[in-house]
Amino acid sequence: MMLTGGCDTHVHVIGDAHAYPMVDERQYTPGPAPVSALQNHLQHQGLTRAVIIQPSVYGTDNQCMLDALHAMQGHARGVAVLDTHTSKASLQAMDAQGVRGVRLNLESSGAHDVALNAAVLREALQTWAPRLADLGWHIQVYAPLAVTMACVPSIRQLPVPVVLDHFALWADASCASLESSSLLQLLDAGRIYIKLSASYRSPIQDASALLALSQRLLATRPDRLLWASDWPHTNREPGKGPHEVSRYRDITGDALVHERKQWLPNTEVQQQVLVDNPNHLYRF
Numbered sequence: 240m241m242l243t244g245g246c247d248t249h250v251h252v253i254g255d256a257h258a259y260p261m262v263d264e265r266q267y268t269p270g271p272a273p274v275s276a277l278q279n280h281l282q283h284q285g286l287t288r289a290v291i292i293q294p295s296v297y298g299t300d301n302q303c304m305l306d307a308l309h310a311m312q313g314h315a316r317g318v319a320v321l322d323t324h325t326s327k328a329s330l331q332a333m334d335a336q337g338v339r340g341v342r343l344n345l346e347s348s349g350a351h352d353v354a355l356n357a358a359v360l361r362e363a364l365q366t367w368a369p370r371l372a373d374l375g376w377h378i379q380v381y382a383p384l385a386v387t388m389a390c391v392p393s394i395r396q397l398p399v400p401v402v403l404d405h406f407a408l409w410a411d412a413s414c415a416s417l418e419s420s421s422l423l424q425l426l427d428a429g430r431i432y433i434k435l436s437a438s439y440r441s442p443i444q445d446a447s448a449l450l451a452l453s454q455r456l457l458a459t460r461p462d463r464l465l466w467a468s469d470w471p472h473t474n475r476e477p478g479k480g481p482h483e484v485s486r487y488r489d490i491t492g493d494a495l496v497h498e499r500k501q502w503l504p505n506t507e508v509q510q511q512v513l514v515d516n517p518n519h520l521y522r523f
Contacts, residue, residue, distance in 0.1 A: 241285050241286075241287065242285050242286060242287070242509065242513060242514065243287055244287060244518065244523070245284075245285065245286035245288065245509075245513040245514055246286060246287075246288040246289065246290065246465075246513060246514065246517035246518075246523070247280075247281060247284060247286050247289045247290070247466070247470065248289075248290040248434060248436075248465040248466065248467040248517055248521075249290060249292055249404065249437075249465075249467030249468065249469050250277055250280070250289045250291055250292065250467070250468060250470045250471070251269075251291065251292055251294045251473060252272055252274055252277060252291055252303060252304060253269050253270065253271055253272040253273075253294065253296075253303070253471070254271070254273065254303040254307075256271075259297065259300075259302060259303040260300075261296040262296065262297065262298040262300075264298075265481055265482075266295065266475060266481050267296070267473065267474070267475035267481055267485050268481065268482055268484050268485060269471070269474075269484070269485065269487065270484050272470075272487070274307050274310045276471070277289060277307070277311075278311075280470050280492065283492035283496075284468065284492060284495060284496060284499075285496070286513065287314060288314050288315065288316075289314070289315045289316075290315065290316050290317070290339075290467075290517070290521055291304050291307050291308060291315050291317045292317075292342060292379070293317070293318060293320040293342055295344055298320065299320050301317070301319045301320065301321070301333070301338075304319065305333070305336055308336055308337040308338075309336070313337075315337065316337045316338070316339045316521040316522070316523065317333075317336070317337050317338040318340040318341065318342045318379050319333060319338050319340070319342065320341070320344065323366055323367075327370075330370070330371075330374060330376075334374050334376070338376075339375075339377065339520070339521045340371070340376045340379050340402065341367050341371060341376065341378055341379065342378075342379040342380075342381065343360060343363050343364070343367075343378060343379065343380050343381070343382070344381045344382075345359065345360055345380075345382040345383070345386055346381045346382055346404075346408070351383070353383065353389065356382065356383070356386045357385075357389035360382055360386055360389075360390050361389070364380075364390060364401070365393060365397075367399075368397040371399050375522065376399060377400045377401065377520060378397070378399055378400075378402070379401075379404065380401055380402065381404040381405065382408075383408060384408045384410055384418060384442075387403065387408075388418050388421060388422075391421050394425060394430055394431065395428070395430055400429075400431065400432055400520070401430065401431045402431070402432040402433075402434065402465070402520070403422075403431055403432070403433050403434065404436070404437075405434060405436050405437040405440045405441065405469070406433065406434070406435065406438075406449070407431075407433050408440070408442060409441070409442070409443065410442040412443045412445070412448035412449065412452045414452070414455055423455075426456065426460050427460055429460065429462075429463055431463065432463045432464065432465055432516070432520060433456060433464055433465070434464075434466070434467045435453055435456070435464060435465065435502050435512070436465075436466065436467035436468065437467070437469035438498060439472075439488060439490070446501075450501050450502065453501075453502040454502075457503075457508060457512075461508060461511050462511065462515070462516060462519075464511075464512050465512060465516055465517060465520070466499055466502070466512050468495050471487045472488035472489075473485075473487060473488075474486065474487055474488045
């Protein structure tokens with residue numbers, strides 16, 4: 240069954256390697272994942288829209304994502320990775336093309352110094368937020384939980400919302416920890432959105448525990464939750480070097496549908512999380 244306006248808020252498009260060269264310092268090398276495959280994925284999911292996220296392998300060259308937005312003919316929005324020297328005119332041009340946010344990725348870099356990464360993230364948040372506020376954009380953060388927690392005071396003060404990828408890499412399904420309390424407070428205050436996505440990336444690997452967390456988040460602020468598939472499920476295969484092509488994770492469309500129905504158990508929350516919230520945040 241097709242949910243008109245239903246949105247998968249986290250997908251990647253990987254283009255031809257010659258047309259869209261990847262950065263040398265990448266941590267993995269994915270194979271092609273073209274717009275046609277994305278459209279097939281959406282059809283299988285019964286959804287009509289997507290948010291295309293700039294993957295780390297392209298660095299700050301967003302051309303593949305921008306070309307994919309054009310090919311999706313208004314049915315997609317984008318989140319870019321940008322150099323801080325990007326001009327206001329360039330930001331406005333990307334807004335006209337459908338970009339709605341900037342991604343800060345401190346998880347895929349391979350660096351795990353919490354204090355250093357927290358300082359980097361804090362500076363980036365404070366640099367980007369005032370520049371994005373007038374555009375109505377947001378900041379998307381993919382970072383280890385400890386890094387995000389170190390930046391909670393900054394996030395509380397930002398003039399733009401922050402979107403936390405993949406359950407915020409939440410580690411405590413019981414929500415009894417100080418970290419959980421801080422995140423729930425941010426969520427309740429409407430300072431953050433959280434993506435229910437990529438269970439295979441979660442520190443919580445018990446499906447029932449992750450389900451319980453999803454229901455706690457829904458009970459807190461259903462208008463600040465998003466769903467995403469993380470298609471095409473990028474991965475660095477064990478034993479593969481960063482410049483060797485790694486196969487995507489074997490995540491079936493049926494498994495995604497089943498998981499989503501568990502997390503979003505009725506039509507009311509499905510409408511809220513899959514349609515209304517993306518419409519508001521990404522301005523479809």
